[in-house]
Structure formats: C-alpha cells, structure tokens
Amino acid sequence: SAVISQKPSRDICQRGTSLTIQCQVDSQVTMMFWYRQQPGQSLTLIATANQGSEATYESGFVIDKFPISRPNLTFSTLTVSNMSPEDSSIYLCSVGAAGWNTGELFFGEGSRLTVL
C-alpha cells in the first residue's frame, strides 16, 4: 500500500483567489489522480497526472482552472484557480496500486475547501 499525505487538510478561501493542494506519496508511483467530491456527491475524476507529461483532463475540467504539476514520482500539486463557491469540495489525491492495471486506488485524506 501507499501512504499519501495531502496539504492543506482544509481551508476557507475567498472568492476569486487560488489555492494549491499538495500531494506527497511515500513511494514512487507512475500514475496519480486528482478527484473532486462535492458535498454529498460521488467522486469525479479531474485529471490524471503522470510524471514527465502533461496532465490529462476529464471532460468538464480544464487546465486553466485546475493546473497540475507532477515534478517527480512522489509529488503532485493541484491548483484551484479563481475560486467560486461552486468549487467548495473535497479534493482527493490518489495513486494506483502496484500492477495498476487492476485499478486499485489508494487515497489521501482529502483537502476540504470552502469558498466564501
């Protein structure tokens, strides 16, 4: 298994500002994923972040709004830009287990954002 740490764990932000969420993994992983979980909702994949390449965004998510960095095999950041109250969500970093093809994911504790 992988241990995933996210910072911040929670934050309250003002409309129009941007916030960067950090994800640190205790082992080298190829594939990292960023999910959003809106209040009372399921998990929605924002993007897949592979080291050494541009992140791949899902439909409905764009790089200008959610820029992602993946500088090495243990770290990634997700920025939520120009925030609005609709961005209030839990943002979850996850990594694929060894033998990723099976799809098992490990998750961080999540970063709970509230936008006023």
Added chain:
Amino acid sequence: AQKVTQAQTEISVVEKEDVTLDCVYETRDTTYYLFWYKQPPSGELVFLIRRNSFDEQNEISGRYSWNFQKSTSSFNFTITASQVVDSAVYFCALKAGGYQKVTFGTGTKLQVIP
C-alpha cells in the same frame, strides 16, 4: 461507457442487523474490475475489495461478504451483524478494459444505530 449505479442513497439499521448494499454496473468490456471503498466520517477512502470479471466466486472477509453476479451485472456487499463502526459512505467502483479511469457510484450512506 462505464456506469455504476447505487440505488440506495441512505440506509439505517440497528446494530447487529445484517445489511446489503446494492451495486449495478454497466460496461461493454469483457475485462473489468469492480471495487468497494469505505469512506468513514473522517473522509479518507479505504479500499475494501477488488474483483475481476473472470472471477465470479463470492468472497467473505470476516463480517463482510460480496456477491458478484455477471448475469445481473451486480456486485452487492453484505455486512453481517453490523456495528456502529460500520457507519460510513460506501462506494462501488468500476475500471473497465484498458481505460485508466475508475468510475465511482454515487455512494450509499450507512448508519448503524446502537
């Protein structure tokens, strides 16, 4: 396209009762993986089980059991003798074929009342 349906939004049971959480999936791929995750109030998702499409054997792990039926595209999860610590949101998920994306259901919130 992949789809996961968890029709039960919320379930309340009294401690020690058995409870089954339903999951129905859709995929055109013949190779796929199904998962259950638990999200306690603390928020972190915990992996519970993985099943691949070629293995229809039911599985039991302590008080947890899973019933995978390809004929009905279902992957149901039963908790026997429920406990208060089982209170959480449970997500069923699907990864199909060569897709990198894991699709999650909408979740079932289970409340176990002492």
